[in-house]
Amino acid sequence: MAMKIGDKPFFDRVDDALEDNFMRNAMAEAQDGLRGRKLKATVEDEQIGDWEEWRSAGEEIRRHTLENLDYYLNQLSENFARQGGHVYFAETAEDATRYIQDVAKKKNAKKITKAKSMVTEEIGLNQALEEIGCDVYETDLAEYILQIDDHDRPSHIVVPSLHKNKEKIRDTFRDKANYTGTSEPCELTAFARSQLRETFLEADIGVTGCNFAVAESGTISLVTNEGNANMVTTFPKTQITVMGMERLVPTWEELDVMINLLSRSAVGQKITTYVTNLTPQLEEDSIDAPNEFHLVILDAGRSNALGTEFQSALHCIRCAACVNVCPVYRHIGGHAYGSIYQGPIGAVLSPILGGYEEYGELPYASSLCAACTEACPVKIPLHEHLIKHRENYVEKKGMTAEKMAMKTFGIGASSPALFKLAVKGMPAVLGPLVKDDSISSGPGPMKLWTSVREFPAPGKGNFRKWFDDHKKGRNQ
Amino acid sequence: MAVGTIHNKDAFINKISSKLGRDRNESVILPKWEHRPQFEVLKGASSDELAAAFKNNSLEKSTYVVETDAKNLASALEKVIEKYGGGQLVASNDQRFTEYGLDELLKQTKAHVWNPVLGEENIAVTKKANIGMFFSDAALAESGTVVQFNDKDIARSISLLPMAYVSIIPKSTIVPRMTQVAQAIHKSVEEGNNLATCINFISGPSNSADIEMNIVIGVHGPVEAVHVIVNDM
Numbered sequence: 207m208a209m210k211i212g213d214k215p216f217f218d219r220v221d222d223a224l225e226d227n228f229m230r231n232a233m234a235e236a237q238d239g240l241r242g243r244k245l246k247a248t249v250e251d252e253q254i255g256d257w258e259e260w261r262s263a264g265e266e267i268r269r270h271t272l273e274n275l276d277y278y279l280n281q282l283s284e285n286f287a288r289q290g291g292h293v294y295f296a297e298t299a300e301d302a303t304r305y306i307q308d309v310a311k312k313k314n315a316k317k318i319t320k321a322k323s324m325v326t327e328e329i330g331l332n333q334a335l336e337e338i339g340c341d342v343y344e345t346d347l348a349e350y351i352l353q354i355d356d357h358d359r360p361s362h363i364v365v366p367s368l369h370k371n372k373e374k375i376r377d378t379f380r381d382k383a384n385y386t387g388t389s390e391p392c393e394l395t396a397f398a399r400s401q402l403r404e405t406f407l408e409a410d411i412g413v414t415g416c417n418f419a420v421a422e423s424g425t426i427s428l429v430t431n432e433g434n435a436n437m438v439t440t441f442p443k444t445q446i447t448v449m450g451m452e453r454l455v456p457t458w459e460e461l462d463v464m465i466n467l468l469s470r471s472a473v474g475q476k477i478t479t480y481v482t483n484l485t486p487q488l489e490e491d492s493i494d495a496p497n498e499f500h501l502v503i504l505d506a507g508r509s510n511a512l513g514t515e516f517q518s519a520l521h522c523i524r525c526a527a528c529v530n531v532c533p534v535y536r537h538i539g540g541h542a543y544g545s546i547y548q549g550p551i552g553a554v555l556s557p558i559l560g561g562y563e564e565y566g567e568l569p570y571a572s573s574l575c576a577a578c579t580e581a582c583p584v585k586i587p588l589h590e591h592l593i594k595h596r597e598n599y600v601e602k603k604g605m606t607a608e609k610m611a612m613k614t615f616g617i618g619a620s621s622p623a624l625f626k627l628a629v630k631g632m633p634a635v636l637g638p639l640v641k642d643d644s645i646s647s648g649p650g651p652m653k654l655w656t657s658v659r660e661f662p663a664p665g666k667g668n669f670r671k672w673f674d675d676h677k678k679g680r681n682q
Numbered sequence: 683m684a685v686g687t688i689h690n691k692d693a694f695i696n697k698i699s700s701k702l703g704r705d706r707n708e709s710v711i712l713p714k715w716e717h718r719p720q721f722e723v724l725k726g727a728s729s730d731e732l733a734a735a736f737k738n739n740s741l742e743k744s745t746y747v748v749e750t751d752a753k754n755l756a757s758a759l760e761k762v763i764e765k766y767g768g769g770q771l772v773a774s775n776d777q778r779f780t781e782y783g784l785d786e787l788l789k790q791t792k793a794h795v796w797n798p799v800l801g802e803e804n805i806a807v808t809k810k811a812n813i814g815m816f817f818s819d820a821a822l823a824e825s826g827t828v829v830q831f832n833d834k835d836i837a838r839s840i841s842l843l844p845m846a847y848v849s850i851i852p853k854s855t856i857v858p859r860m861t862q863v864a865q866a867i868h869k870s871v872e873e874g875n876n877l878a879t880c881i882n883f884i885s886g887p888s889n890s891a892d893i894e895m896n897i898v899i900g901v902h903g904p905v906e907a908v909h910v911i912v913n914d915m
């Protein structure tokens with residue numbers, strides 16, 4: 207499955223990540239930067255009033271939309287088709303890629319440009335198109351960097367190349383694309399511009415993801431900064447947009463609220479440079495617009511959450527605010543999650559989409575400090591979902607809660623810094639619970655195993671030994 | 683226009699209904715939302731205050747701002763063209779250029795006015811152009827954003843391909859934020875009107891922060907942006 211990154215077991219990936227100091231520093235810096243920008247554009251921006259009100263508005267819109275998803279998807283598809291667009295409802299990733307391959311074959315397409323494409327990453331679209339002989343060009347700067355670096359995998363849902371610094375990028379450009387410039391971001395970016403310029407104009411098909419679809423008008427909304435999504439949707443004569451089935455809003459009025467929440471939470475902007483809203487009003491004589499527009503609406507496991515305690519996970523608008531505050535992500539980085547969706551939302555969503563067999567251990571990549579829940583612009587109770595996943599997983603595996611607790615604690619204790627975050631970094635949550643060097647009760651990080659027995663609070667040194675001892679226990 | 687196709691809809695949607703534990707929902711009334719913070723932003727601001735906020739927020743997005751009135755618009759634009767190095771100018775095919783007395787300027791500067799009859803030639807000229815000029819249909823004070831309702835005459839390429847875009851913003855079209863534009867579009871949809879094929883909200887030059895969080899101005903879209911506010915009130 208294309209959602210998956212790497213074949214190693216989760217705990218081994220964590221070990222690898224913890225040894226990668228460069229990656230960890232990069233993650234920490236990026237997190238601080240992104241979080242700072244978000245705060246400036248949300249709670250600290252007086253112009254927009256009370257940020258909590260915005261979050262509540264987002265929550266009620268998302269809840270209503272998901273509760274009536276059948277109605278709004280019907281409305282969206284009817285409105286899209288009424289104006290000449292084609293809609294394909296895809297139950298699985300394979301259904302979606304097969305349909306897109308068919309369109310590409312019919313169009314005899316050779317060059318395909320892509321933008322805003324996390325969902326197409328999820329369904330493994332590039333590979334499917336390459337199999338039928340198409341050349342696929344990623345055009346988001348971060349995705350472009352990953353693609354030319356031998357299809358490296360994303361480590362962050364908003365900035366997928368976050369794990370690479372400018373020197374690494376320069377070396378990749380030099381080795382793979384004959385770049386001769388410096389590591390200055392301006393120069394690197396200008397190189398990407400020059401490389402892709404003609405490709406944009408020559409492409410036969412443009413493929414995009416979708417930030418939001420508007421049911422009342424059959425409109426696809428893309429929230430971007432680089433101008434590439436406009437290029438991808440302006441010049442090819444055929445456009446294909448792939449959307450997760452939950453990514454819609456009833457009307458333009460709700461779109462407005464969601465765009466504000468997304469722009470500010472994801473990149474700390476009042477609005478992104480481009481908010482491009484595309485409706486298939488196809489004019490035959492239009493020179494710079496597609497005359498064929500396909501919308502692929504994807505389930506691929508999303509419906510597993512409907513009608514369950516996990517339904518609100520589908521409220522997610524992929525802003526990564528939860529990722530940017532997660533102390534565990536900070537230490538293990540994006541690749542350790544083994545999924546294209548990382549951080550707290552990745553740990554919640556991946557088991558829903560891909561099952562517990564593959565992703566059941568991911569919910570343990572959390573200290574349950576609830577920073578994610580607090581950061582989420584649509585108020586998804588992420589840490590509660592993580593706890594519920596753990597309960598389900600333990601039940602499914604027939605493991606004792608205690609044994610799973612050891613696993614969890616293993617992650618937390620595998621580095622002194624991470625351990626501190628997991629245990630002592632949240633005095634407000636845990637402080638009062640640590641008495642006489644043992645953790646006796648309480649919610650938050652310790653809930654799962656303190657409900658089983660008293661757990662020794664970690665001593666001041668030698669965490670590694672503590673971890674090793676318990677790791678042995680884990681493997682028994 | 684031919685109606686498009688829809689595949690697999692019923693099975694897909696029926697599954698959703700059953701997962702939601704009920705029969706398929708045939709009608710839904712949008713609730714009256716309890717939380718509506720969007721209407722509080724710049725509430726009651728005068729047009730001067732809106733223009734001032736629009737200006738500040740444009741500057742914040744690395745956009746050069748000019749303020750003028752209808753009488754001096756042509757000469758203000760001339761100066762802008764000069765400041766940005768002249769070269770090929772492309773303009774959208776918009777009646778407002780005539781209404782604002784700009785035909786002479788377009789002629790003088792040998793501007794290419796987008797013309798659907800010329801087909802691909804429009805793109806060939808625009809991709810080499812230095813400046814793309816267009817009227818904004820609405821502008822957002824909160825974020826320094828201009829809005830284009832694109833069709834075959836108000837072409838998408840003009841704000842996208844040239845090195846710089848120059849947008850003319852009648853002061854009366856500046857609203858507090860996206861909310862007011864979204865409301866107007868919603869109303870229009872309710873009245874049964876079709877939307878423009880592309881409604882583009884643009885806030886300054888293209889940019890990226892994908893490399894080590896450094897903001898780089900000028901990625902695939904324009905490298906420079908100019909907002910010319912015209913007092914039409």
Ligand code: SF4
Nearest residue numbers: 522523525526528582
């Ligand atoms: S769960 Fe919330 S914070 Fe995390 S990506 Fe989704 S919307 Fe953003």
